[in-house]
Amino acid sequence: xxxxxxxxxxxxxxxxxxxxxxxxxxxxxxxxxxxxxxxxxxxxxxxxxxxxxxxxxxxxxxxxxxxxxxxxxxxxxxxxxxxxxxxxxxxxxxxxxxxxxxxxxxxxxxxxxxxxxxxxxxxxxxxxxxxxxxxxxxxxxxxxxxxxxxxxxxxxxxxxxxxxxxxxxxxxxxxxxxxxxxxxxxxxxxxxxxxxxxxxxxxxxxxxxxxxxxxxxxxxxxxxxxxxxxxxxxxxxxxxxxxxxxxxxxxxxxxxxxxxxxxx
Ligand code: CIR
Numbered sequence: 001x002x003x004x005x006x007x008x009x010x011x012x013x014x015x016x017x018x019x020x021x022x023x024x025x026x027x028x029x030x031x032x033x034x035x036x037x038x039x040x041x042x043x044x045x046x047x048x049x050x051x052x053x054x055x056x057x058x059x060x061x062x063x064x065x066x067x068x069x070x071x072x073x074x075x076x077x078x079x080x081x082x083x084x085x086x087x088x089x090x091x092x093x094x095x096x097x098x099x100x101x102x103x104x105x106x107x108x109x110x111x112x113x114x115x116x117x118x119x120x121x122x123x124x125x126x127x128x129x130x131x132x133x134x135x136x137x138x139x140x141x142x143x144x145x146x147x148x149x150x151x152x153x154x155x156x157x158x159x160x161x162x163x164x165x166x167x168x169x170x171x172x173x174x175x176x177x178x179x180x181x182x183x184x185x186x187x188x189x190x191x192x193x194x195x196x197x198x199x200x201x202x203x204x205x206x207x208x209x210x211x212x213x214x215x216x217x218x219x220x221x222x223x224x225x226x227x228x229x230x231x232x233x234x235x236x237x238x239x240x241x242x243x244x245x246x247x248x249x250x251x252x253x254x255x256x257x258x259x260x261x262x263x264x
Pocket of ligand 1: 021022023064067069070086089118119120165166169247248249250252253
């Protein structure tokens with residue numbers, strides 16, 4: 001099952017309120033124009049990679065809603081509406097419900113008390129890793145295992161390193177059997193059986209990259225990571241992420257990606 005071949009994506013344009021998004025560093029203040037420019041470059045890169053992008057309207061009431069990845073999991077077989085773990089983000093799920101219904105016949109959802117952010121979920125061909133974190137609780141993770149089984153996916157509950165917000169802040173899938181991981185996560189052994197490429201020293205945040213078809217979207221600030229990916233024979237598309245990084249976000253957070261049946 002190829003899990004990095006995508007025909008379709010949902011994104012949400014940032015609102016001006018994005019400058020009030022959640023962040024761990026109070027001194028890091030992004031600008032609306034900066035986030036908007038990074039978002040536009042990202043949408044262009046998805047389109048250039050052959051993905052058809054559904055762009056949802058900005059939501060001023062939800063500063064973090066540009067990080068649409070945290071609201072749902074999407075597969076060619078169907079979608080799962082999540083329950084984001086940050087109180088200010090919980091109702092973002094209601095705002096994405098309509099878009100999911102437009103694209104998927106089968107949409108299940110997490111129930112009351114079952115919290116999970118999409119940023120804590122790494123999909124590989126064999127297993128879906130669900131990282132417990134400050135946003136994803138055990139009830140949510142266990143409920144997800146059941147919902148994923150209904151879509152024919154095996155899942156495994158793991159621990160997100162305490163140093164990062166989301167599991168995928170520290171890892172991503174590069175190919176069917178290759179995972180990019182920050183050293184702290186690679187050292188846990190949870191990816192035993194996969195080929196693991198570690199992020200170069202000082203470029204740990206580069207772990208949040210996105211493989212889209214033959215292309216890999218990589219943060220512009222990570223030249224050594226880009227070099228490593230190019231050596232793997234994949235096309236690198238460098239993207240600016242300095243402003244979204246101030247909101248503890250990266251490239252994967254800004255889209256929901258899937259392959260439509262019979263297209264990929
Ligand atoms: C948050 O704290 O929820 C946002 N400021 C950043 C979300 C990043 N999402 C992701 O990594 N999937």
